Amino acid sequence: MTLKTPFSIISLTLAALFLSACSDSGNTISQEVTATAYTLSEAETKKGNVGLAAWGDQLEPGMKAIAVSRDLIPKGLTHRTEVEVEGMGTYVVLDKMNKRWTDKIDILMADRAEAREWGKQTVTIHWEAPQETP
Secondary structure, eight states, rough: OOOOOOHHHHHHHHHHHHHHHOOOOOEEEEEEEEEEEEETTTTSBBEEHHHHHHHHOOOOOTTOOOOOGGGGGGGTTOOOOEEETTTTTEEEEEEEEEEOSSSSEEOOOSSSSHHHHHHEEEEEEEEEEEEOOO
C-alpha cells in the first residue's frame, strides 16, 4: 500500500483545479470596446417617454443596464444578455444604440455629473456566446 504525502495530495488537488478551470466550455467571448455613459434625461432617451429603451424596457434609476452598438448584437449581445464590464461588475443589455456606432457600449449612470466624469473609456467586456441550435 502506498501512502500519499501531503505534498502529493496538494499537487493532485492543484492539478485537478487547474484542469477544471481549463476545461471551461470556451463559450465566453471577450472584446475591447469604447464605453460612454448615458442617463435617463429626456435628451438622452426617448422624447416624451423618458427611459423607454429600444427593446421596449422601461429603464429606472439604479439599474445596471447598458446599450450596445448594433454590430455587437450578432455576436451575442442581444436583449437581456448579461455582460461583465471589467472593473465595474455585471450589466444587462437593455438598449441598443444608433446604427452609426460600432464596437461601443453606453453605460446607464445615475446622473449627468457621474456620466461626464466617466467620459469615454476603453473597457473589456465578457459575455457568454449564444448556444447554437442543432
